Amino acid sequence: MSTEASENSKELLSNENSNEKQESEGPAQKTANPIATAMNSFIHSIKDSEEVVYNFVPLAARVHNKRISKIKENEKHALELIEGEDKQNQALGTKKLFDVMREYDRIANANVPETIEKSLFLNLFSSFDTFMGELITAIYEVRPDLYSSLNSQITVSEILLFSSFDELKLKVLTDEIETLRRKSYVEQFSDLEKMFGIPLKNFKNWPLFVEISQRRNILMHCNGIASEQYISICTKEGYKFDQAISPGTKLLADFDYIEDAFNIIAEVAIKLGHTLWRKTQPEDLEPADEHLSEIIYDYLHDKDWSKAICLGEFSVSQRKISSELMAKINTINFSIAHKMSGNEETARKILSEVDWSASTNDFKLAHAVLLENYEDAKSIMLKLGPDGGELITESAYHNFPLFSKFRESEEFLEGYEEVFGYSFISELIRNKDDKEDEKPDEIKASLKTTSKDEEAKEIVH
Numbered sequence: 095m096s097t098e099a100s101e102n103s104k105e106l107l108s109n110e111n112s113n114e115k116q117e118s119e120g121p122a123q124k125t126a127n128p129i130a131t132a133m134n135s136f137i138h139s140i141k142d143s144e145e146v147v148y149n150f151v152p153l154a155a156r157v158h159n160k161r162i163s164k165i166k167e168n169e170k171h172a173l174e175l176i177e178g179e180d181k182q183n184q185a186l187g188t189k190k191l192f193d194v195m196r197e198y199d200r201i202a203n204a205n206v207p208e209t210i211e212k213s214l215f216l217n218l219f220s221s222f223d224t225f226m227g228e229l230i231t232a233i234y235e236v237r238p239d240l241y242s243s244l245n246s247q248i249t250v251s252e253i254l255l256f257s258s259f260d261e262l263k264l265k266v267l268t269d270e271i272e273t274l275r276r277k278s279y280v281e282q283f284s285d286l287e288k289m290f291g292i293p294l295k296n297f298k299n300w301p302l303f304v305e306i307s308q309r310r311n312i313l314m315h316c317n318g319i320a321s322e323q324y325i326s327i328c329t330k331e332g333y334k335f336d337q338a339i340s341p342g343t344k345l346l347a348d349f350d351y352i353e354d355a356f357n358i359i360a361e362v363a364i365k366l367g368h369t370l371w372r373k374t375q376p377e378d379l380e381p382a383d384e385h386l387s388e389i390i391y392d393y394l395h396d397k398d399w400s401k402a403i404c405l406g407e408f409s410v411s412q413r414k415i416s417s418e419l420m421a422k423i424n425t426i427n428f429s430i431a432h433k434m435s436g437n438e439e440t441a442r443k444i445l446s447e448v449d450w451s452a453s454t455n456d457f458k459l460a461h462a463v464l465l466e467n468y469e470d471a472k473s474i475m476l477k478l479g480p481d482g483g484e485l486i487t488e489s490a491y492h493n494f495p496l497f498s499k500f501r502e503s504e505e506f507l508e509g510y511e512e513v514f515g516y517s518f519i520s521e522l523i524r525n526k527d528d529k530e531d532e533k534p535d536e537i538k539a540s541l542k543t544t545s546k547d548e549e550a551k552e553i554v555h
Contacts, residue, residue, distance in 0.1 A: 127378065128232035130385045133367040136225040137389065140360050143214050143221075147352055154206040161201055169194045208346070212313060215347040218359055219310050225363055226282065227271045229370065234267055237374050243289065279307045280331060286366075292373050294366060301333035303362050306355050309345055318345045361404050364389060372414070380416040383409075387420065390427050394495040399435035406431045410444075422448065423485075426460045430496055433464055456485040463500045471500060472509035480514055488514060492521070 126134075172194055175187025234240055274282055283294050308324045320343040328335070339345075347355070364386075371382050386409050393402040406428030415421045425448050433441035441464060450461045455474050462471040478486060491497055491510060500506045501518070510518040 127371070127375075127381055127385070128235050129229060129367055129371045129375075130381070132225060132228035132232050133364055133385075133389075135228065136221060136363050137360065139221040139224075140218075140356055143218060144353075144356055147211065147214055147349065147356075151207045151210050151349060154210055158201070158204065158206055161197075165194055165197045165201060168197070208348075211349060211352055212347055215352050215355060216310060216314060218352075218355060219307065222359055222363065223275055226275065229367055230271055230274070231267065233370060233374050238263075240374075278327075280304060280327065286370070290370060290373050292369065294369060297365060299358055299361060301328070301331050302354075302358050304328060304331040305333045306358055309347065312345065313347060318347075319343070320345055357400050357404070360401055364405060365408055368408075372412075376414075379414060380420075383412075383416045383420045387423055387427065390424075390431070391495075394427060394430055394434070395493075397434070399431055402427070402431035403435060403437075422453065422457055426457070426464070426496065429464050434495070434498070454484050456483040459483075459486060460496055463496055466499075468500065468503050468505040472505040475506075475509040475513055478513070491518070 168190060172187045172190035175183045176191065178184065178187075274285060277285070287294050305328045308327055309318075312318055312321060312324050320339055320341055322341050325335075325339055325341065368382060368386055372379065375382075386405065390402055390405050390409060393399075393405065406424065409424040410421075410428050415424070425444060429441045429444040432438075432444065445461060445464060450457055453461075455478050459471055459474040459478065462468075462474060480488070482488060482490070486494075491501070491506075497506070507518055514521075
């Protein structure tokens with residue numbers, strides 16, 4: 095294995111030397127593949143939406159409940175005034191009671207959490223549509239020969255309006271993408287299958303994706319009322335309804351449903367992006383493998399086990415892997431995802447399918463840690479020493495999800511101090527102090543507030 099391959103793999107497994115690597119490379123940075131860029135952008139849009147759901151939907155529910163409590167207090171006060179002897183207070187109480195009844199009417203018809211959930215669900219597909227456009231544009235950017243397969247009709251007079259051939263190509267591609275976007279997702283995937291000569295719908299969660307996309311349509315256009323078309327399309331694509339659904343059934347997109355939708359849409363986008371990347375650029379297998387591994391690594395760090403498991407399975411099922419080293423990294427990450435999610439037996443089974451006896455000490459350490467053979471793991475740490483191995487360095491012990499449980503053991507703490515000459519805790523404190531100096535930039539927003547906006551200001555700040 096070359097030194098360059100070793101460095102790439104080390105970054106994937108431990109992800110700890112990115113700053114040093116950038117400094118050593120200088121200004122001549124490697125340009126990211128545009129397909130990877132499209133996927134990265136979509137992944138971050140999913141994460142943004144997830145943060146809004148997890149943080150602000152519960153907040154909206156708390157604000158809603160707080161409003162109800164306040165209305166009840168006002169109602170109680172109004173009734174006390176009405177029941178008193180003072181005529182002026184009775185009049186004031188009557189007015190307050192009318193105000194309370196109006197507030198009750200508003201709150202009875204208000205459901206801010208549901209509005210946020212629905213908006214985010216619909217926005218999810220807006221982001222997905224953007225991703226599809228960026229993905230196809232990226233493919234044609236790296237494979238300009240594919241333009242010859244487009245059958246766009248354009249007149250001579252229209253051609254003469256363009257100042258360059260590149261502008262004409264962009265126009266043709268944009269029209270092709272807009273034509274594709276106007277179709278259903280089932281039709282879009284069928285067209286892409288024909289365009290690239292590869293099956294794209296043969297994965298377990300395809301029926302779930304179809305149902306999610308069809309529910310988006312009825313939420314957008316029919317206020318969530320199931321139609322015959324919705325039922326027919328879902329059934330045709332293999333979706334099994336949990337309970338009998340008939341036209342006229344009211345369907346929602348609640349918290350749990352949206353959480354599942356995030357997982358499904360992320361899976362579809364990443365699998366589609368990587369499948370077309372590998373199909374259209376078979377010579378780019380190593381960067382594609384690295385990118386997929388980085389995505390899984392990030393999900394492990396985020397403790398998003400469901401996505402890490404889904405994509406881990408996808409990574410180990412690839413017919414072609416750029417190297418045996420990458421295949422083992424994929425296996426380790428797949429096993430980590432299952433173990434951390436509580437699927438201990440599955441994690442062990444995944445490991446048992448590979449012979450680790452001839453592997454480097456890096457992989458032997460990973461194998462021992464995942465099996466919780468901590469005495470063996472400590473011995474291997476000592477063999478690796480302060481310089482580390484081909485993949486694992488000191489910062490990997492701090493950062494890599496593989497060691498999250500092992501770090502809590504006596505064997506790890508003893509081994510770390512023996513290897514590096516100082517305690518793990520002292521190094522944690524030093525790293526914390528370094529982080530204190532790294533102040534993130536604040537997001538500045540122009541907020542126009544009035545006396546009625548105090549609660550909103552409190553939430554924002």
